[in-house]
Amino acid sequence: MKHLSENDGSVAVLNETPRPKIGFVSLGCPKNLVDSEVMMGLLDRAGAEITTKPEAADILVVNTCSFIDTAKQESVDTILEMAQHKTSGSARRLIVAGCLVERYRDEIRRNIPEVDAVVGTGELEQILAAAGLEAPKPQTILANASPFHILSAEGGAARAASTAAQATAARPEGDLREQQGRFARDTWDGATAQLPQYLYDHTTPRLLATKKASAYIKIAEGCDHPCSFCVIPNLRGKFRSRRFESVVAEAEALVAQGVREITLIGQDTTCYGEDLDLKDGLALLLDRLAQIEGLVWLRFLYAYPNRITGKLLETIAKHDNICKYLDVPLQHASPAVLKTMKRGAGAEIFLKTIAKVRAAVPGIALRTSFIVGFPGETEEDFETLCDFVKEAKFDWLGVFGYSDEEGSRAFELGEKVPARTIERRKRALMKLQQGISKKGKAAQVGRAVNVLIEGESEETPLLWEGRTQFHAPEIDGTVYINDFGPYESLTPGAFYRCEITESHDYDVVARVIEEAGPAAAEVSR
Template sequence: MRKNTIDLVTLGCSKNLVDSEQLIRQLEKNGYSVTHDSESPEGEIAVINTCGFIGDAKEESINMILEFAQAKEEGRLKKLYVMGCLSERYLKELAVEIPAVDKFYGKFDWKNLLQDLGKVYDERIHIERSLTTPQHYAYLKISEGCDRKCSYCAIPIITGCHVSRTMEDILDEVRYLVGNGVKEFQVIAQELTYYGVDLYKKQMLPELIEKISDIPGVEWIRLHYAYPAHFPTDLFRVMRERDNVCKYMDIALQHISDNVLSMMKRHVTKAETYTLMEQFRKEVPGIHLRTTLMVGHPGETEADFEELKEFVKHVRFDRMGAFTYSEEEGTYSANNYEDSIPQEVKQQRLDELMEIQQGISAELSASKIGKCFKVIIDRKEGEYYIGRTEFDSPEVDPEVLILAGDEKLEIGDFYQVKINDADDFDLYAEVIK
């Protein structure tokens, strides 16, 4: 047990990761040594930043808390603190169920943790973070919460209404991160397209992205988690005109059947969704689209699922994830629909959908053979350097593998490569001399 050392574990999404990075910076400013997601925690204090989105994530968070609670009971840990989404949602229940935890904090009151450690949160460095990612890229959170009330989603219950950060604050953070070597920004929010409505009374995402792209040193900007209804179409122009805005959009569509979209309370139709996909491809030539789809929502019929399969075949998403519906207490679905589709049917639909996508992904990857791309190098692994194109976001998308030869490649630098081979997931390339 190392004195003045804190082990911080982050579970869930990249939005949680940003919170952890801010906390690490504050802890280090107060004299602590902090490890992140260590495989062998040795600190006298542990902090777990939890996820509470769906059943599997909640289970993972609870198991992690119990693991550290046992370490505390065995005398291998002095203090255990829990924060984040699961803690926000089940604060009172968790405190009763797992008394070994010294204190539970919600998603937004983690600053009190410093106070309980006898330290002070320093507002002067609120935009500063100790990155847990490689130094050349960072996640940039532009808002919190969500005003959408999708039937299945517990996130508005956990995070509350949409709250945008001021543009000045975001741009200050970008300049700070660029000054610390960051070249690539994954712009994230629960709902990107709503950015600015609360502060500026209109959608301001296109203007914000333009301003970020004007900052010297910003090489790549990639956008995550857009919503299809009332999409700010001026963003097409920004993506088309700005070389450092990646031709990439992560837009969670969930379904295509009007029947299911209506039950999901998505406020968008099948026709509008198809039109938006066509607009993306027409207005931003070469764009790569990533989406997330759900199968097994209450009321989804075989006919609805067939529509979804046809949609995937027609649009040919460059990247696609999918998951089965799981009932979340407190949501509209849980209160108003019966979760009547058997789990084996949900899983069968998921497998079928992903099999279609796997074939599409393989074809799209193969079409890149012989073409040249700009890649950024993330790391070296075994005999390969691992990089990504502008169409690949860290952790979730395919990678570019470059055989390490005589030439040494620098982590975080850009190179022009030619694609020589491809499989279902990754590309193989050589550097163009």
């Protein structure tokens, strides 16, 4: 996923030097996007101007992803594409940030000489030095014209105290995994020995790159789980939660600036607060945030299956503005494969969990993702997964072919599944889900739902696009609007009551009935 970021506001500074124009390309997940927004906020506060036009930028920044092979290739291709602007455009500096740097710092420097500076996942504040800018003193900020810009509300001392306090927090599981070598980086080319520890807070400036009505809040960073296919703990460090009050303060500031949908993100949000001695921390946080006046939708990504507590489900059901939506990446359904993945459980346990979720929150939309072709996966294992998908009937489902990532425990496993077999299984599982989704979408025809209008469709000006509470931003299907009802035009970022009139495999078509206020009731799905 690629974002070329822009913000239409500006900050006046006491500096007659022309403001350097900086172009940002953000790749990968929403967590990476928040990192980009933080770096843009820091640069903006230091006097830079953010632009979406790479050919006009003085400095280009590529925030990279290296989760799987395809993501790494996209990152490298984008770096090389942006490097061309150093000869054909006005760019005089190219900075590479993010996960690819954390893994291949020296290799990037050695093989891509056009790169002038690198910034790792735990070094976001170093973006200023990389761009040749100095952090301004607080009194140099005169005005803030942007409705999407959160200025630092506290001084450096408060920020330093918060960071110091955070550094002392830890989960016993994380300490155990560290002792077991989970976070070892000695086999990586160029990664610094120290694990990332950075975690932004509500005093950190951000420039939002999302659409006006929606924003992400990263409530935690890192991961302590032992999943053998994943290198994210090595890239991002040990799990660490943001302070409860800091998250609330940021959410209140966003809503005050016009944001109506907030998505809480982290590698595993259901672990939130465990390192802060909070029991059911995510449920407590959701309960508090749901009380913010003006917040229409609140959701979170992602849930670890064995941490979906009764209290969490009770909280989701309790508040109308908490989206009835749960993303639980299960990864597989065969107990044998899950055991090798260091995940545990299996189809039978998962089905019980799904039943519990649906009973507690009627009408909830469930999303999951699976990995096919994991080392040692047999045809019988794959059939177990297919049978599970048929029975579970997920609303949304993503399938990844196994990517053999150096540095992961799975990389050392034998019995690698051939690439052709992986691709065949991936297509077969998606074909199966396509039929499930098509039937589910057809059942929605005639229902009325609240839709957040996002704007004119990129496919044709005859259609507009939107989402319901059952669609997470950018990853699920689309609601296409082909009838504005009583209105000549629609307002992007506004909510409308719509009737679903037509269905397709993953998307639906709807007509507008009326404008929906924040308190408009949803019908069950």
